Amino acid sequence: MTGSFPAARPRRNRKSAIIRDFVRETALSARRFVYPLFIREAEGTEAIASMPGVSRLGPEAVLSEVEAARGDGIGTVILFPLVPESRKTPRGDEAVNPEGLVPGTVRRLKARWPDLVVCTDVALDPYNSDGHDGVVAPDGTILNDETVEVLCRQAVIQAGAGADIIAPSDMMDGRIGAIRASLDGAGHSGVSILAYTAKFASAFYGPFRDALDSAPKSGDKKTYQMDPSNVREALRELRLDEAEGADIVMVKPAGPYLDVIRALREQTTLPVAAYQVSGEYAMLKAAAQLGWLHERRAVLESLTAIRRAGADMILTYYARQAARWLAEEQA
Ligand code: PBG
Numbered sequence: 001m002t003g004s005f006p007a008a009r010p011r012r013n014r015k016s017a018i019i020r021d022f023v024r025e026t027a028l029s030a031r032r033f034v035y036p037l038f039i040r041e042a043e044g045t046e047a048i049a050s051m052p053g054v055s056r057l058g059p060e061a062v063l064s065e066v067e068a069a070r071g072d073g074i075g076t077v078i079l080f081p082l083v084p085e086s087r088k089t090p091r092g093d094e095a096v097n098p099e100g101l102v103p104g105t106v107r108r109l110k111a112r113w114p115d116l117v118v119c120t121d122v123a124l125d126p127y128n129s130d131g132h133d134g135v136v137a138p139d140g141t142i143l144n145d146e147t148v149e150v151l152c153r154q155a156v157i158q159a160g161a162g163a164d165i166i167a168p169s170d171m172m173d174g175r176i177g178a179i180r181a182s183l184d185g186a187g188h189s190g191v192s193i194l195a196y197t198a199k200f201a202s203a204f205y206g207p208f209r210d211a212l213d214s215a216p217k218s219g220d221k222k223t224y225q226m227d228p229s230n231v232r233e234a235l236r237e238l239r240l241d242e243a244e245g246a247d248i249v250m251v252k253p254a255g256p257y258l259d260v261i262r263a264l265r266e267q268t269t270l271p272v273a274a275y276q277v278s279g280e281y282a283m284l285k286a287a288a289q290l291g292w293l294h295e296r297r298a299v300l301e302s303l304t305a306i307r308r309a310g311a312d313m314i315l316t317y318y319a320r321q322a323a324r325w326l327a328e329e330q331a
Helices: 008-014 018-022 061-072 101-112 144-161 175-185 203-212 232-244 255-267 278-289 295-309 317-331
Strands: 033-039 045-047 056-059 076-081 117-122 163-168 192-199 248-252 272-276 314-318
Touching: 008 018, 033 061, 033 101, 033 317, 056 061, 056 117, 061 101, 061 203, 061 317, 076 101, 076 203, 076 295, 101 117, 101 144, 101 314, 117 144, 144 163, 163 175, 175 192, 175 232, 192 232, 192 255, 203 278, 232 255, 248 255, 248 314, 255 295, 272 295, 295 314, 295 317, 314 317
Parallel strands: 033 056, 033 076, 033 314, 076 117, 117 163, 163 192, 192 248, 248 272, 272 314
Antiparallel strands: 045 056
C-alpha cells in the first residue's frame, strides 16, 4: 500500500528546507560553468546592446574580468574575438595569424594564471568577410574540406599559444578527426577537443552576432548547422565526433534543446556540455529588466534544468552572477 495514496504522500519529502536539501537530485556549482568572453583589440570596454551586462573587453579589461571571475569561483573561460571589418577576408585569413587577438590573449592569460583553463573557438565567422563559419565559394556554397584545412591551422595556432581546450563550432564534416590529427602532429596531443556536436541553426544566436558583428552577409547557416527539428541526427553527429576523437561533446543552444542533451547523455560515456547561448541570456535579462521575471530564481532554475537534462558543464554568460548567487546560498 506504500505505493499509492493515502499511504504515499510525496509532499513528506518536501516538508522542510533541510529535507528538500537531502533529497535534491541535481546540484549546481560554479565549477561546472564555463564563462564566455568577447575580446577586442582596443583598450577599454564596450557594452553590447542586446546583451545587457556583457561587454566587449579590451586587453586590460580581459585580465580584470578573468581575475574577478576567478574570485567568483570560475575556472574556465572561452574566448570570442571581435575582428575589425578591415581585417576580414573571404578566407578568414586573420584566423590563422599567430599574432592575432586570440593567440595573444591566450598567451597573456596563461602567463598570468597557468592553472586557468582557456578554451578557444574554432570557426571562421568572426574573421570571414561573408560572416560564414567556412570558406564561401562564388556560388555561395560553404566549402567543407577547404574550410577544415584552415580550421586545422587555426587550432594548431591556438594550441601553440597555450589553449587547453579547442572548441570547433563550425559544424563542417570531418573536422574533429582532422583537427585531432593536426594537433597530434604538431605535438599537442595533450590539448582537448570540445566538439560542438549538435549545434542547431538557431535564432537564439542573434545577440552573439551583434557582439562580434559576425552575422552572415547573405544566406543562412542551414547547410552546416543542424535543423532544430532533429534529434536522431544529433546522435549521428555524436557517433562521428566520438569516433573522430572528441573529448567532450556539446549541445547548443541549451534550454530549448534539453531533450537533445538527454539523448546524448544516454548514448555516450563522454562528458556532455551545453551552451546557454546569447539569446537565452537576452530573454532572461530582458524579462528581468522589465520586472516580469525574478532574475535570480529564473536563471538558477534554467541552469538547474540544463544540468538535470544531463549536462556536465554549462557555457553561460551568467557564469559569474550565478556563481555569486550560489555562494550566497551556501553562506
Ligand atoms: C560561431 C559561433 C556562434 C556562437 C558561438 N560560436 C554563432 C553562430 O553560429 O552564428 C553562438 C553563441 C551564442 O549565441 O551565445 N561559430
